[in-house]
Amino acid sequence: MLVVVFSVSARNALAAIFVYEAQSMPDVSGWQTVQNYCNPLLSIQNGWFCEIMDVCPGVPPPGGQQATYRRDIAEMAEAEAFFVEWRVQTTADKSELNWGGGAALSAASHGDVNYAFKIAADRAELNRDNLLPLAIADIDAGVPHTYRLELVGAVSYVWYIDGQVVDSGSPEGNYPSAEPFIVWRANVAFLPSTTQWDYIRYGTIPADGSGDFDSSGAVDANDVYFFLDCLLGPDSTGPGCRWADMNHDGATNAADIQQFVAALAH
Ligand SMILES: [Ca+2]
Ligand SMILES: [Ca+2]
Structure with a gap:
């Protein structure tokens, strides 16, 4: 009997894009649940992923309800021009940002190049490195905003909110690289909040x-x-x-x- 074994790479084509349009819960849409702490109220509402978050009964703050999701993006590591874009609205008070509260999304890795965004109702921050100044933007509360990070190799990064450049410059190095992953969450430190995600999309910047x-x-x-x-x-x-x-x-x-x-x- 002749047995032929085909060696087929699961990634025989460079994956160009991944989209989460919040039509279903993250854990059935390609995201790994990192933490779902103290039973936050999570649901899909008209194409939005809604997270109603409160403190955790019996647990002194900070350290309230939390839901965190992650996805490896190793298949994007060769992208010459990479973006991650998401549309989100949160009611989190900006005092929560200092305690890890509100909405957050990071283009992260096990290397030195990371982009960590934290978002409250009326403020958004980008931390690229604790040794670099925070980039801070005041935003209108009560409406969704579109956030976008564009990276061209080790050449440039640009952070947009609603199409306007908030911050840009030279990256600390190439990204995606060093076992890259996207991780995002909403959580509460002291004050209850609701965070709604319309979508998260990332991949090669289209022509x-x-x-x-x-x-x-x-x-x-x-x-x-x-x-x-x-x-x-x-x-x-x-x-x-x-x-x-x-x-x-x-x-x-x-x-x-x-x-x-x-x-x-x-
Ligand atoms: Ca196409
Ligand atoms: Ca046109």
Whole structure:
């Protein structure tokens, strides 16, 4: 009997993108639950992942309810241009930030290059390294905001909120690298809060005006949802929609539809 063993790499193509659109709970959507502490109220509401967080009965603060999720991104390690973008709203008081409370997302690793974001209702912070100054942004409370980190190898990093540059400069080194992973959470230190996540997306930055959101090399059905999100959503002029701006005029709008549909038909 002839036995043929095919050696097939699970990663025979460089994974270009991962998206979590909060249509289902994180632990069934590709995220590993790191910690789910003291039974926070977690649910999916109209495409948002909602976390209603309180202190933990019988446990003196800080150290209230918490839910933390993680995903390894080793398959992204060769990306020349990497982004992570997420849309979130939280009611957390900014006093919570000093105690690890509120919303948080880190593009992390076991190396020296890390990007740790902490978010309260009216303030967001980026800590790249405890030896570097915090980058701080005041934000409007009571509405969701779109956060985006763009990295070009060891050359540049840019942090955007709602399409506006908050901070930028030279990274401490290449990222994703050194067993990279994305980790995110909401938790309470002293004051109850509610945090809602609309999506978390990361991967290769798609080419401007390409219509190819997932950098698959083709404009196809996988890109349509995201094109519509750029067309109809709040970020049509933001950096996360440059790929959908088919006529390169700085916005995704009705003028781009014909070219997108034409690319789709190819
Ligand atoms: Ca595509
Ligand atoms: Ca356009």
